[in-house]
Amino acid sequence: MLHVIKSSPFTTRHFDECLTYIQADDAILFIQDGVIATATMHKYAMCLLALDNSIKIYTLSEDLSARGLACQIGSNVDYTGFVGLTCEHRQLQTWG
C-alpha cells in the first residue's frame, strides 16, 4: 500500500496517524507541505528512520525545491515517478 501525506507533521496529526497504520512493505510518499517531514532532521524524521527497512520513503522533488528544501531521508521522485508509484502499488490512501 502507498500512503500519501500532504501536510506538515508540525501542523496536523496526519503523519502520526499514518505511522500507526503503516505495515511492512508499504511505502510513504510526501507531497506539498508534507515534504517538511523528510527535509530536516527533526523528531518526525527520527520516527521515519525508526521504521522497518521494508517501508520505502519517497518525497516529491518539485515540492522540495519549491520550498528551498532537500530530502534527507529516503529518495526523491518527480511527477513522473509519482505516477509510477501509484501504478506500482495496488492500493493507495491519502491521509491529508
Added chain:
Amino acid sequence: MHGIAFITRQAPHGSAAARETQDAILATSALTEDLSVFFIGDGVFQLLKNQAPKQIGSRNFAATFKLFDLYDIENIYVCQDSLLERGIDGTQLLIDVTCLSQVEMNAKIRMHAKILNL
C-alpha cells in the same frame, strides 16, 4: 505599547495563507510604521533561502521579504525554538531577523495593542 503585531504560522506554498499574510503586512505598512512581524511554527519555513516555487505554480513571494527594509518594516522576529524543533539554523534564512525564544516572543507579542494571528 506598540501598534500592530502580525503573527504568521503557515508554511509557504501549500496554501495561499502565508503569501496573503505577507500582502496584509505590506498593505498595513503603507498606513503605519508601528508594526512587528512574528514568524512562529511552520511560518519559519517562509524565510528559507533558495525557494523555487514556480515549478509548482506558486509565486516566489519570499523574495519580497527583502523589500521589508524598504517599507520600513524593521521589527521582524523569528522563534528560535521553532527553528530548533525543525532542524533549521539561522544562517539558512533569507533576511536579517531577530531570533527570540518562545518565552521572549510571547512577551514581545503582548507589548502590542492589536494582534493579528494568521
